[in-house]
Amino acid sequence: MNTPRSSSISSGMVMLLAAAAGIIVANLYYAQPLVGPIGAALGLPPAAAGLIVTLTQIGYTLGLLFIVPLGDLVENRRLIVTGLLVTSAALLVAATATTAWAFLLAALTIGLGAVVAQVLVPFAAHLAPEATRGQIVGKVVSGLLLGIMVARPVASVLAGLGGWHTVFGIAAALVAVLAVVLQLKLPLRQPTATQPYRRLIGSLWPLLATTVVLRQRALYHAGLFGAFSLFWTVAPQALAGPAFGLTQNGIALFALVGMAGAVASPVAGRLADAGHTLKATAVALVVGALSFLLPLFAPASKPVALGLLAVAAIALDAAVAANLVLGQRALFALGADMRSRLNGLYFALFFAGGAVGSALGGWVYAAYGWHAALLVGMLLPALALPVWIHEATRHAAARQSA
Numbered sequence: 001m002n003t004p005r006s007s008s009i010s011s012g013m014v015m016l017l018a019a020a021a022g023i024i025v026a027n028l029y030y031a032q033p034l035v036g037p038i039g040a041a042l043g044l045p046p047a048a049a050g051l052i053v054t055l056t057q058i059g060y061t062l063g064l065l066f067i068v069p070l071g072d073l074v075e076n077r078r079l080i081v082t083g084l085l086v087t088s089a090a091l092l093v094a095a096t097a098t099t100a101w102a103f104l105l106a107a108l109t110i111g112l113g114a115v116v117a118q119v120l121v122p123f124a125a126h127l128a129p130e131a132t133r134g135q136i137v138g139k140v141v142s143g144l145l146l147g148i149m150v151a152r153p154v155a156s157v158l159a160g161l162g163g164w165h166t167v168f169g170i171a172a173a174l175v176a177v178l179a180v181v182l183q184l185k186l187p188l189r190q191p192t193a194t195q196p197y198r199r200l201i202g203s204l205w206p207l208l209a210t211t212v213v214l215r216q217r218a219l220y221h222a223g224l225f226g227a228f229s230l231f232w233t234v235a236p237q238a239l240a241g242p243a244f245g246l247t248q249n250g251i252a253l254f255a256l257v258g259m260a261g262a263v264a265s266p267v268a269g270r271l272a273d274a275g276h277t278l279k280a281t282a283v284a285l286v287v288g289a290l291s292f293l294l295p296l297f298a299p300a301s302k303p304v305a306l307g308l309l310a311v312a313a314i315a316l317d318a319a320v321a322a323n324l325v326l327g328q329r330a331l332f333a334l335g336a337d338m339r340s341r342l343n344g345l346y347f348a349l350f351f352a353g354g355a356v357g358s359a360l361g362g363w364v365y366a367a368y369g370w371h372a373a374l375l376v377g378m379l380l381p382a383l384a385l386p387v388w389i390h391e392a393t394r395h396a397a398a399r400q401s402a
Contacts, residue, residue, distance in 0.1 A: 009127045014136055016185060017124045018143025023178055024117040025144050027087060027110050027171055028056055029151035033252075034164045041164070042100040055104050057355070059111025064118060064348040066201060071119040071340025073200055076189040077182065080116045080123070084179035087113030091172035095165050117144060118347055122339035125332040126189055131273060134329040138269025141325050145262040149317070153252035193337055200341070208345055213334065216391060217327035218346055220281060221320075222353025223384035224288045227377045228320045229354035230361030231292075231313070232258075234373045237365060244306060257310045261317025268322035272329035278395060281326055282388055285381045288319035292378040296371060319381075353380075 031038065031052050039049035070079055090109035097103035121140055128136035158167045193200070208214060232255075239246045239254060246254065271280045294312040298305035331342040357380060365373040 009124075009129075009136060013127065013185070014124070014139050016181070017120055017140045020178055020182060021117045021120050021140055021144035022147025022150070023174060024084070024087070024114055024120070024147070026147040026151035026154075027091065027114050027175065028060055029148060030155040030167050030171060031056060031107065033152050033156045034159055034167065037159065037164050038103065042097065042103055044100050048100075051104055052107055055107040056111040057351075059108040060115060061111075061348055061351060063112040063115030064344045064351070065204065067112065067115050068118045068344030068347075069200055069204065069341040070197070071122055071343075072191050072338055073193050073195070073197065074191070076119060076123050076126075076191070077186045080119050080186065081179050081183045083113045083116030083119070084175055084182065087116075088172050088175040088179065091168050091175060095168035095172055115344075118343050119340060121328060122332065122343050123186075123189060125328070125339060126336060127187070133332065134269035134272035134325065135266055136269070137328050137332065138266035138272075138325040141321065141328065142262045142265040145265065145317070145321050145324075146259055149255065149259045149262070153255050156249075156252045191337065204341060204345060207338065207341055211334070211342070213330055214342055214345060216387060217330055218349035219387055220285065220384045221323055221327050221346070221350040222356075223381040224284065224320050224323050225350045226353040226357030226360075227288055227292070227380040228316060229357035230373065230377045230380065231316055233358045233361040234365040234370070235309070235313070238370050239309075241370075243370070244302060254306075254310065254313070258313045258317040260314045261319075262321050264318035264322040265325045268325040269329060272326050277326050277330055278388075278392060281323060282385075282392075284319045284323035284326065285385055285388060287315055288323075288381040289378050291315035291319065292374045296374045296378075 035049050035052050038044075038052055039046065044051070067083070087110055090106045090113060094103055094106040094110065097106060121137060121144070124140045125133055125137055155164075155167045158170065195203075236251050236255075238244065239251050268280055268284075271277070291312045294308040294315075295305070298308045327346060328343065331346060332339050334342065357377075360376060361373050364376050
């Protein structure tokens with residue numbers, strides 16, 4: 001039986017959902033700064049060490065397409081808690097792994113299980129009243145983004161204190177505790193859909209083909225997330241280079257600076273609730289593109305250049321955080337019966353943009369240097385602007401004819 005949605009959602013529940021989203025999604029990023037020591041300990045050759053991160057990303061992408069849509073079919077609390085228990089078990093296997101195959105299988109499973117973070121966000125939208133849905137989703141997404149930003153530096157610090165096994169052991173315990181808390185605190189939410197799983201998955205392509213808003217929002221965020229991924233792929237390399245000369249701890253501290261950008265999520269939610277999604281999207285795309293100008297024209301002074309790079313990181317992260325919420329708010333307004341499928345498709349599509357950004361950034365930085373990578377980063381969100389102009393023109397024409 002579907003639990004009726006209340007007219008409001010408590011601040012405590014919002015904080016719980018935000019914290020849960022951050023804790024869950026952080027599991028995708030713990031291994032990224034630890035590829036070297038993990039590969040060496042497990043006997044992986046350097047050419048294969050990238051599988052440590054790649055398999056987690058593959059698992060996450062598969063989960064977005066084949067697990068997240070279950071949020072439109074299966075009771076949500078049960079789906080979330082089951083995913084957390086699977087993730088906790090996989091993290092424990094990673095923590096105790098002594099062979100490469102065991103760790104890589106665990107990495108794939110961690111990615112699959114961590115997709116329940118994308119069941120939590122539509123869950124929050126279901127609990128929230130229409131008038132404040134954007135704000136509530138924005139706050140939950142803030143927690144998710146903080147989890148992404150904090151995961152890498154936390155993993156580096158914990159690995160320095162107790163080794164990489166400690167990172168995954170602590171994460172396994174944390175996720176297990178979270179599963180218990182959510183089992184006790186989350187209300188039941190049984191979707192009304194009764195179609196078989198095969199038909200549910202089969203509906204993804206028609207949903208993408210017929211939902212213009214989904215295609216537009218995915219394109220906007222693929223450009224911004226591609227720029228974000230490019231920046232955080234090449235910036236650590238530049239920071240460790242002769243121009244800045246930062247240590248790993250220094251780079252970890254710099255990564256924490258980007259956390260300030262997460263404050264844009266609830267602001268974007270309020271703007272969306274007030275009907276300003278189109279204008280706010282343009283601001284996000286422009287700010288994301290222009291953020292690359294600051295380090296591009298940085299002076300020779302190292303402290304000033306580092307300060308400008310920090311401002312650029314905050315501006316870019318804020319643009320990404322805001323646009324993510326704007327997209328989810330627009331998609332969740334299309335209907336409660338398909339929110340999980342829309343969210344899964346949305347994330348899968350813009351994660352593809354992120355993968356392109358990371359690969360392109362690494363190649364351009366190696367072949368042409370820091371400034372060339374910055375120019376490519378500026379171009380990625382700018383490529384989405386013509387689509388926004390077309391949408392804005394269509395909206396203006398619709399208002400005139402009304």
